[in-house]
Amino acid sequence: MLGSSAFGDVVSQSVLPLVTRTPLNSILPNLDTDLDHSPGRLLKRSSDLLSGGTDKLQRFRLDPAGSIRLNGPTSLVLFAAARDFRTDRVQVQATLLDCSDLLGLCSTFATATASFNGSANQFVPVTFDFGSQTRTVVSSHNLELRIVVPSASDRDMWMAYDTTGLDSALNITP
Numbered sequence: 001m002l003g004s005s006a007f008g009d010v011v012s013q014s015v016l017p018l019v020t021r022t023p024l025n026s027i028l029p030n031l032d033t034d035l036d037h038s039p040g041r042l043l044k045r046s047s048d049l050l051s052g053g054t055d056k057l058q059r060f061r062l063d064p065a066g067s068i069r070l071n072g073p074t075s076l077v078l079f080a081a082a083r084d085f086r087t088d089r090v091q092v093q094a095t096l097l098d099c100s101d102l103l104g105l106c107s108t109f110a111t112a113t114a115s116f117n118g119s120a121n122q123f124v125p126v127t128f129d130f131g132s133q134t135r136t137v138v139s140s141h142n143l144e145l146r147i148v149v150p151s152a153s154d155r156d157m158w159m160a161y162d163t164t165g166l167d168s169a170l171n172i173t174p
């Protein structure tokens with residue numbers, strides 16, 4: 001599951017944890033108090049799909065003590081909306097990377113793009129299919145998920161996570 005940094009309203013963080021637990025929040029908090037005053041997390045459209053400030057890129061990291069095995073279907077379900085709950089078309093790109101813990105060097109091994117039409121006053125689940133992945137992320141490396149909104153999107157995006165009913169999650173098959 002995509003984790004927030006703490007319960008309730010929080011400032012944005014460039015890297016957040018991928019966690020296995022129940023959601024911290026029962027009502028969607030403002031997940032980026034430094035960026036806007038609305039519930040959820042704002043991602044602005046960007047032409048740079050792998051780097052950028054917290055207003056344009058969100059990274060989630062899974063870094064257990066041991067290795068991470070991927071052996072089968074891999075997907076992400078992201079609860080998302082068009083900014084201000086408009087009904088515009090939104091494009092989102094999700095990327096999976098294998099990164100070294102010490103040097104932070106990353107190699108992309110899967111990318112999935114999804115589009116959806118914003119729904120008034122609600123976040124909708126958007127599925128990203130990474131296909132079947134066979135890979136071992138060794139213990140000195142970590143698995144990273146990066147989410148960006150390409151400039152081709154008609155609107156900036158809001159996303160939701162770590163909240164009951166809005167529990168966005170990366171699903172891997174060990």
Ligand SMILES: [Ca+2]
Pocket residue numbers: 030031032033036037038039040041042
């Ligand atoms: Ca927000």
